Amino acid sequence: MTSPAEVPITSNDDVVRVRQVVRGLAAEVKMSLVDQTKVVTAASELARNTFVYGGGGTATVELVTNPATGRTGVKIVFTDEGPGIPDVDLALTEGWSSGSGLGLGLSGTRRLVDEFDLETEPGTGTRISVTKWTR
Amino acid sequence: MTLGAGRQQRIATLLRERREGVLDHWVAAVLNTVRGRTTQAELRGQLAELYELVVQAMGEEDGTAAGELSAALQELSRTRARQGFSPSETAVSVFGLKDAVLHEIEAGGGTGVVVYREFASFSKDIDDLGLLTFETYARTREQVIADQAEQLLELSTPVVKLWEGIVGVPLVGTLDSARTQVVMESLLQTLVDTGSEHAVIDITGVPAVDTEVAQHLLKTVVAARLMGAECVISGIRPQIAQTIVALGIEFGDIVTKATLADALAYALERSGVRVGAG
Amino acid sequence: MERVPILKIGDTLLVSIQIDLQDQTVLALQEDLAERIVQTQARGVIIDITAVEIVDSFIGRMFATIASMSRLLDAETVVVGMRPAVAITLVELGLSLGGVRTALDLERGMKLLDSGADLR
Numbered sequence: 001m002t003s004p005a006e007v008p009i010t011s012n013d014d015v016v017r018v019r020q021v022v023r024g025l026a027a028e029v030k031m032s033l034v035d036q037t038k039v040v041t042a043a044s045e046l047a048r049n050t051f052v053y054g055g056g057g058t059a060t061v062e063l064v065t066n067p068a069t070g071r072t073g074v075k076i077v078f079t080d081e082g083p084g085i086p087d088v089d090l091a092l093t094e095g096w097s098s099g100s101g102l103g104l105g106l107s108g109t110r111r112l113v114d115e116f117d118l119e120t121e122p123g124t125g126t127r128i129s130v131t132k133w134t135r
Numbered sequence: 136m137t138l139g140a141g142r143q144q145r146i147a148t149l150l151r152e153r154r155e156g157v158l159d160h161w162v163a164a165v166l167n168t169v170r171g172r173t174t175q176a177e178l179r180g181q182l183a184e185l186y187e188l189v190v191q192a193m194g195e196e197d198g199t200a201a202g203e204l205s206a207a208l209q210e211l212s213r214t215r216a217r218q219g220f221s222p223s224e225t226a227v228s229v230f231g232l233k234d235a236v237l238h239e240i241e242a243g244g245g246t247g248v249v250v251y252r253e254f255a256s257f258s259k260d261i262d263d264l265g266l267l268t269f270e271t272y273a274r275t276r277e278q279v280i281a282d283q284a285e286q287l288l289e290l291s292t293p294v295v296k297l298w299e300g301i302v303g304v305p306l307v308g309t310l311d312s313a314r315t316q317v318v319m320e321s322l323l324q325t326l327v328d329t330g331s332e333h334a335v336i337d338i339t340g341v342p343a344v345d346t347e348v349a350q351h352l353l354k355t356v357v358a359a360r361l362m363g364a365e366c367v368i369s370g371i372r373p374q375i376a377q378t379i380v381a382l383g384i385e386f387g388d389i390v391t392k393a394t395l396a397d398a399l400a401y402a403l404e405r406s407g408v409r410v411g412a413g
Numbered sequence: 414m415e416r417v418p419i420l421k422i423g424d425t426l427l428v429s430i431q432i433d434l435q436d437q438t439v440l441a442l443q444e445d446l447a448e449r450i451v452q453t454q455a456r457g458v459i460i461d462i463t464a465v466e467i468v469d470s471f472i473g474r475m476f477a478t479i480a481s482m483s484r485l486l487d488a489e490t491v492v493v494g495m496r497p498a499v500a501i502t503l504v505e506l507g508l509s510l511g512g513v514r515t516a517l518d519l520e521r522g523m524k525l526l527d528s529g530a531d532l533r
Binding site: 023034112 | 434435436437468471496497498499501502505506508
């Protein structure tokens with residue numbers, strides 16, 4: 001599978017496509033089954049957020065290597081040009097969700113990955129980058 | 136790195152011309168420390184190879200031989216670390232060359248400031264090589280320790296079948312987050328593989344738990360429930376019970392039993408097996 | 414969009430999910446199930462997810478919705494065959510599937526429904 005792979009998120013189907021691409025790369029770096037499932041689930045949550053709240057965007061999936069530990073991992077960056085997140089701290093609060101029962105807020109998703117980085121600007125968009133390392 | 140960089144002409148000449156003498160001394164010095172674990176012939180072979188590389192490295196311009204020398208030293212050092220040699224025994228293999236050279240300088244009636252100044256410079260180069268072997272040694276040992284820890288992790292987390300439909304995990308020793316995670320995964324997989332609806336997690340042999348470990352245990356129980364199986368935790372020590380309460384961790388409706396036997400009896404009853412005395 | 418087939422065995426409806434679920438399929442399945450429960454007067458629903466590699470919050474919530482909905486229609490729901498990796502991930506995600514009954518496999522799920530009386 002090619003890395004980095006760019007997957008546009010413009011419909012519900014694309015959530016499934018993001019999952020498949022992430023799973024492919026996670027399997028390629030021989031991530032444990034549990035970790036694969038975690039990162040694919042996180043990607044699924046974030047892809048849906050990008051579509052539903054961000055009004056669509058892109059997911060960039062790539063293989064990365066940690067220079068300090070030599071471990072490999074999968075990094076996924078979601079970008080959209082939607083309304084942004086007005087209160088980031090609130091969005092990361094346990095159990096918080098802005099939509100009508102969609103998503104578990106971002107806190108649950110954050111627990112599924114090793115690195116979680118969120119940049120958002122009200123009115124211009126959101127960029128969320130997550131990384132899962134092999135154990 | 137280059138050796139000498141042309142500033143150690145006398146030493147270089149000495150190394151070339153009095154090869155046998157220096158090598159004899161070097162081998163003798165090293166042999167003293169590694170007695171019994173390697174033969175003299177084998178050791179001489181190893182050191183002679185290093186010796187050639189030192190000589191070449193001192194006479195070269197481009198650093199090819201120096202590169203080979205450090206690769207050879209790292210390899211030697213790795214082998215020694217894996218064979219269980221101590222750090223000083225490993226380092227002597229390199230430092231011994233200094234004594235041998237000094238001995239030859241003195242035996243040759245070497246006087247004069249120049250030759251000693253060169254020796255000081257040579258000695259510093261050898262120290263650098265010694266440090267290199269040391270680093271490699273330490274890295275290799277760390278790798279050995281990490282490998283062993285991993286093997287221990289696998290050994291220390293057996294999931295055993297207690298009865299038809301009931302599996303158990305007797306946990307012994309300190310639980311850390313990584314180990315608890317391994318236990319969790321192998322327990323859940325065993326539930327599927329054996330079609331067991333009951334699991335007993337026995338922590339009699341666990342001296343203490345922290346918040347993270349307690350959380351992992353809880354998560355295991357909840358995950359098993361999602362799969363359609365029930366877990367019982369047994370053997371909670373008084374101190375651990377206190378910790379759990381003090382940390383404010385909710386064990387909720389998770390079934391706990393005092394002993395593994397009680398837990399097994401409970402699981403048997405739940406799975407419809409009747410246990411009677413006689 | 415693919416639709417998930419719903420099979421009827423006695424008074425039980427069996428849904429075996431074999432595809433990577435997209436959100437529209439999930440919503441369609443909820444609707445189809447509600448209709449079939451009423452139509453067939455089923456007393457139980459079994460959702461077999463043995464083949465499902467991931468359950469995210471959307472799919473997880475579907476199980477809870479189906480369970481509550483079928484309960485209103487007088488049918489009990491059991492989710493069977495959840496993989497360990499999926500269970501661990503759901504717990505980590507913080508999704509409890511409150512109220513959904515689960516069983517290790519299809520056979521045990523059927524048994525659970527048969528012993529039905531005390532399910533509520």
